[in-house]
Amino acid sequence: MSLYExxxxxxxxxxAEWSRRQIVMTDLRSVYGRAYPRMSGMLREPSWMFFEVLxxxxxxxxxxxxxxxxxxxxxxxxxxxxxxALTAFWLNVVWMMAGQLYWEKAQGNLELFFAAPxxxxxxxxxxxxxxxxxxxxxxxxxxxVATVVYGxxxxxxxxxxxxxxxxxxxxxxxxxGMVMAGLYLVWGREAFQLNQxxxxxxxxxxxxxxxxxxxxxxxxxAIATIPLAVGLDAMxxxxxxxxxxxxxxxxxxxxxxxxxxxxxxxxxxxxxxxxALERRARRVGSLSVRWQ
Amino acid sequence: MTASTAPVPxxxxxxxxxxxxxxxxxxxxTSDPGSGAAWRGFGAAVRLGWQMEANWxxxxxFFVYSVAKPVSAALILVVMxxxxxxxxxxxxxxxxxxxxxxxxxxxxxxxxxxxxxxDDRERYRMLKYTYVSPADFMLHxxxxxxxxxxxxxxxxxxxIVVGILFLGVPFDAATxxxxxxxxVMTLGIVAIVAIGVMLAAVCLQTxxxxxxxxxxxxxxxxxxxxxxxxLSVLPLVAQAIGLANPLTWWIQGVRDTMFPGGVNxxxxxxSLWMQATGSVAPDTTTTxxxxxxxxxxxxxxxxxxxxxxxxxxxxxxxxxRTTGS
Numbered sequence: 063m064s065l066y067e068x069x070x071x072x073x074x075x076x077x078a079e080w081s082r083r084q085i086v087m088t089d090l091r092s093v094y095g096r097a098y099p100r101m102s103g104m105l106r107e108p109s110w111m112f113f114e115v116l117x118x119x120x121x122x123x124x125x126x127x128x129x130x131x132x133x134x135x136x137x138x139x140x141x142x143x144x145x146x147a148l149t150a151f152w153l154n155v156v157w158m159m160a161g162q163l164y165w166e167k168a169q170g171n172l173e174l175f176f177a178a179p180x181x182x183x184x185x186x187x188x189x190x191x192x193x194x195x196x197x198x199x200x201x202x203x204x205x206x207v208a209t210v211v212y213g214x215x216x217x218x219x220x221x222x223x224x225x226x227x228x229x230x231x232x233x234x235x236x237x238x239g240m241v242m243a244g245l246y247l248v249w250g251r252e253a254f255q256l257n258q259x260x261x262x263x264x265x266x267x268x269x270x271x272x273x274x275x276x277x278x279x280x281x282x283x284a285i286a287t288i289p290l291a292v293g294l295d296a297m298x299x300x301x302x303x304x305x306x307x308x309x310x311x312x313x314x315x316x317x318x319x320x321x322x323x324x325x326x327x328x329x330x331x332x333x334x335x336x337x338a339l340e341r342r343a344r345r346v347g348s349l350s351v352r353w354q
Numbered sequence: 355m356t357a358s359t360a361p362v363p364x365x366x367x368x369x370x371x372x373x374x375x376x377x378x379x380x381x382x383x384t385s386d387p388g389s390g391a392a393w394r395g396f397g398a399a400v401r402l403g404w405q406m407e408a409n410w411x412x413x414x415x416f417f418v419y420s421v422a423k424p425v426s427a428a429l430i431l432v433v434m435x436x437x438x439x440x441x442x443x444x445x446x447x448x449x450x451x452x453x454x455x456x457x458x459x460x461x462x463x464x465x466x467x468x469x470x471x472x473d474d475r476e477r478y479r480m481l482k483y484t485y486v487s488p489a490d491f492m493l494h495x496x497x498x499x500x501x502x503x504x505x506x507x508x509x510x511x512x513x514i515v516v517g518i519l520f521l522g523v524p525f526d527a528a529t530x531x532x533x534x535x536x537x538v539m540t541l542g543i544v545a546i547v548a549i550g551v552m553l554a555a556v557c558l559q560t561x562x563x564x565x566x567x568x569x570x571x572x573x574x575x576x577x578x579x580x581x582x583x584x585l586s587v588l589p590l591v592a593q594a595i596g597l598a599n600p601l602t603w604w605i606q607g608v609r610d611t612m613f614p615g616g617v618n619x620x621x622x623x624x625s626l627w628m629q630a631t632g633s634v635a636p637d638t639t640t641t642x643x644x645x646x647x648x649x650x651x652x653x654x655x656x657x658x659x660x661x662x663x664x665x666x667x668x669x670x671x672x673x674x675r676t677t678g679s
C-alpha cells in the first residue's frame with residue numbers, strides 16, 4: 063500500500079498522526095529526492111567533468127611541480143595528491159552544503175522545504191549524499207590519475223583502518239557542512255563571502271600540501287577543530303607508513319577519536335540548530351522567505 | 355482634436371526618461387546614444403559591482419576577508435618551501451611570494467565577470483532585464499568585474515607588502531622600472547579580463563554550479579604560468595602552452611620591472627625558451643612585446659567566444675534560466 067494513499071480519518075489532527083514507518087519512509091524518500099538532482103546533474107551537464115575533474119587535477123599538479131622544483135622527497139608529492147583529492151570534499155561542503163540553504167532561500171525553495179512533511183535533516187542528508195557522490199568522482203580521478211602520472215607510491219599497512227578514517231572524515235566534514243548550512247542561513251549575505259574565507263586560509267591551516275604539525279600550535283589547533291586537517295593528517299599517516307612526521311603529530315588512534323567526536327558533535331549540533339531554525343521559520347516567517 | 359491643433363512632435367528634445375510632452379513615441383530614443391551613454395552605463399555597473407562586493411560588512415572585516423585568501427595562498431607555498439629547503443633559498447621564496455600575490459589578481463579578474471553572470475541570473479534574477487536594457491551587455495559585465503579586480507589588486511598589494519616586510523622579498527624602489535611596470539600591468543589586466551570574458555561566456559551556457567569554475571580555470575592556468583615555479587620543470591608540451599599564455603609573460607614582466615635580478619620563470623637551463631632561441635632568458639622588452647601579442651590574441655578570441663555564447667544564450671532562452679542542484 064502506498065504511504066500516500068488517502069485514508070479516512072475523524073479529524074485533521076488524526077490525519078496528521080503518522081506511524082513511525084511513514085515518517086522513516088518519507089524521510090528516506092526525501093534523502094533520495096534531494097540527492098537525485100546532484101547525481102543526475104552530473105550526467106546532464108557534461109562540462110562538469112572538464113571544469114570539476116580535469117582542471118582541479120591540473121591545479122593539484124601545480125603543487126606537485128613546486129615540490130619537484132624543490133627536489134623534495136617523493137612522499138611529499140603523495141601528500142599533495144592526497145590533499146588534492148580531499149579538497150574535492152571540502153569545496154563541496156563549503157559551496158554545496160554550507161551555502162546551499164542560503165541559495166535555496168534566494169531561489170524561493172526554502173519555504174517549501176520548511177512546509178513539507180519531512181524532517182529537515184533528511185534534506186541535509188540528501189544534499190550530503192549527492193555531494194559525496196559528485197566529489198568522489200573528482201577525488202578518485204585526482205587520486206588515480208595523479209598517482210599514475212606522478213608515480214606516487216602509497217605504503218599502506220592497514221587498508222581497513224584507512225577506509226574507516228576516510229569515511230569518518232567524510233562524516234565529520236558533512237556534519238560541519240550541516241552546521242554551517244544553518245549558520246549561513248542566519249548570516250545571509252555574509253555567507254557568500256565566508257565561502258571565500260573558507261578555502262585558502264583553511265587549506266593553509268589544515269596543511270593541505272604539507273604535514274599540518276609543521277605549523278606548530280596553529281597546526282594543533284587545526285587538528286582539534288577542522289575535520290579536513292585531522293582527517294588528512296590521519297590518512298597521511300596511514301597511507302605513507304614510515305614517512306617522518308613532525309614532532310607532536312597525534313597518533314592515528316587519537317585522531318580517530320577526534321573525528322568520531324566531530325562527526326557526532328557536528329551532526330547533533332546541526333540537528334538542534336535546524337530544529338530551532340525551523341521553529342523560528344514557522345513562527346516569524348521571514349527566515350525562509352526570499353529576499354528577507 | 356483636429357490635425358491643425360495637434361502638438362507638433364519634436365523628436366529628441368525630451369529630457370531624461372520622461373514621456374514626451376506631445377505623448378507620442380520619440381524615435382530618437384532607439385538610435386545609438388553614443389559613447390557618453392556607454393561610459394555612463396559602465397560607470398553604473400562599476401558602482402553596482404562595488405556596492406555588491408563591499409557593502410555587506412564594515413570596512414575592517416571587508417579588508418580582512420579580501421586579504422586572507424591571497425596571504426594564505428602565499429603562506430602555503432612559503433611553508434612548503436621552508437619544510438624542504440629550510441629557508442636556504444631566499445631568491446626562490448621571493449619568486450613564490452610575488453607569483454602568488456599576482457595570482458590573486460588573476461583569480462579575482464577571472465571570477466569577477468563569471469560571477470556577475472551567475473549572480474544576476476541565478477541569485478538576483480536580473481540578467482534578462484540587464485540584457486534588454488540599452489546598455490551594452492559586455493560593457494556592463496566588464497564594469498561589474500572592475501570591483502572584483504580592485505579587491506584582487508588590494509590583496510596582491512598587501513601580500514607583496516607582507517612579503518617585503520616579513521618574508522624577505524627584496525625590494526628597492528630605486529631599481530624599479532615604473533614605466534615598464536605600468537605598461538606590463540595594463541597589458542596584463544587586459545589579458546586577465548579577456549580570460550574572464552571567456553569564462554563569463556562559458557557561465558552563460560552552464561548551470562548554477564559554475565561558481566567554482568573560475569577557481570578551477572585559474573588553478574589549471576597556475577600550472578602553466580610560471581607563477582610559483584619555473585616553466586623549465588614542466589614537460590616540453592606544457593612549457594609550450596605556458597609560453598602561449600599571456601599570464602606567464604605578465605608575471606615575468608612584473609618580476610623583471612619591479613624585482614629585477616631574480617629567478618626567471620621562462621628561461622633557464624633545460625627550458626623550451628632556451629632550446630628555441632638560444633638565449634638564457636627573455637629580456638624585458640621581449641617580455642612586454644610577447645605579452646602585447648599574446649594578450650591581443652586572447653582578447654580577440656575572448657570577444658568572439660563571448661559574442662557566440664551571447665547569441666546562443668539568447669536563442670535558447672538561457673538568459674533567464676535558473677537551475678538548482
